[in-house]
Amino acid sequence: MALQKPQQADAYSxxxxxxxxxxxxxxxxxxxxxxxxxxxxxxxxxxxALQRLETQSLLVRDGRSLIVASLDHNQMxxxxxxxxxxxxxxxxxxxxxxxxxEVRVLRQMVEEDDALTESPAALARAxxxxxxxxxxxxxxxxxxxxxxxxxxxxxxxxxxxxxxxxRGKGAQTEHxxxxxxxxxxxxxxxxxxxxxxxxxxxxxxxxIDAARRQEEG
Numbered sequence: 574m575a576l577q578k579p580q581q582a583d584a585y586s587x588x589x590x591x592x593x594x595x596x597x598x599x600x601x602x603x604x605x606x607x608x609x610x611x612x613x614x615x616x617x618x619x620x621x622a623l624q625r626l627e628t629q630s631l632l633v634r635d636g637r638s639l640i641v642a643s644l645d646h647n648q649m650x651x652x653x654x655x656x657x658x659x660x661x662x663x664x665x666x667x668x669x670x671x672x673x674x675e676v677r678v679l680r681q682m683v684e685e686d687d688a689l690t691e692s693p694a695a696l697a698r699a700x701x702x703x704x705x706x707x708x709x710x711x712x713x714x715x716x717x718x719x720x721x722x723x724x725x726x727x728x729x730x731x732x733x734x735x736x737x738x739x740r741g742k743g744a745q746t747e748h749x750x751x752x753x754x755x756x757x758x759x760x761x762x763x764x765x766x767x768x769x770x771x772x773x774x775x776x777x778x779x780x781i782d783a784a785r786r787q788e789e790g
Contacts, residue, residue, distance in 0.1 A: 599642065599730070649778065663710075686745060
């Protein structure tokens with residue numbers, strides 16, 4: 574039993590990271606035996622990890638199989654509402670509680686990520702790292718836990734909004750505004766800047782979906 578718990582945790586983390594990285598996309602079928610072979614883990618912890626992911630609504634049933642869930646329009650809108658509220662609070666708390674070292678790390682991230690605006694996949698990874706750093710800088714463990722759940726659900730969108738033309742540079746400008754507010758210890762400005770950033774990302778996502786529907790129609 575002592576060996577099974579960390580193995581289960583590893584299986585869960587490995588599958589979750591693969592979904593987050595886009596190795597498994599919405600609609601992809603997850604097969605126990607294939608996952609066990611891929612990750613070098615026995616099927617029992619894989620099965621338990623899949624059950625946990627299903628409970629969290631990251632996987633859904635398709636007959637007897639489990640597939641990566643997808644978000645419909647209403648679910649996406651609801652997710653962005655919650656994300657805006659929680660991210661804004663994280664920025665506000667970061668402006669209040671972040672150490673000087675944490676603030677400098679955020680500034681360094683923005684400067685380094687400016688070189689990635691033409692690479693949506695790389696910028697998306699950097700974007701997740703940037704937001705996670707703000708979450709941690711809030712110094713509120715319960716908020717961090719809730720934001721982790723939100724960001725897991727974000728992985729259920731089949732494309733990154735950063736792939737839209739010009740969105741990478743816009744996002745970086747918004748990141749700069751967020752960090753400037755945190756540097757100034759301006760809680761209200763940090764909250765406003767991050768909410769505006771999430772709103773811009775949501776608008777881009779809506780535009781991407783509208784264009785896709787037009788193509789399909």
